[in-house]
Amino acid sequence: MTPDKCYQELYNNLPKILQKQNLGISISPFSEEILQLQKSIIPISEEFYIQYKNEAQRRIKARDPNDWEVVALAMHFDCPIWTEDKDFF
Numbered sequence: 505m506t507p508d509k510c511y512q513e514l515y516n517n518l519p520k521i522l523q524k525q526n527l528g529i530s531i532s533p534f535s536e537e538i539l540q541l542q543k544s545i546i547p548i549s550e551e552f553y554i555q556y557k558n559e560a561q562r563r564i565k566a567r568d569p570n571d572w573e574v575v576a577l578a579m580h581f582d583c584p585i586w587t588e589d590k591d592f593f
Contacts, residue, residue, distance in 0.1 A: 505546050507574060507576075508550070553573070556575075556580055560575035563575055
C-alpha cells in the first residue's frame, strides 16, 4: 500500500526526470507499467488515514513534513514502512 499521492508525484516527476536524463524517452512507455504496479502496490486515499495526520506530522516534522502521509498510512494499518529514504530512519 502507498498513499495515492505517491503515484501522483510519480506521474508529475517522471517526465522531469526523463527529460533531465536527456534520453529522449517520454512517459508513455511507463504508463502501462505504472498501472500494473498499482495492482501490487495499492494506492490508498487520504480519507482512510487522515485521522493520523497530526501525530504523523509530529513524528516526521524534523526530517520531511511532506512525508506525513506515508507515516499516517503506516499508523493506520499498524505496519512498518519499507523504504530507503533516510528521513524515515
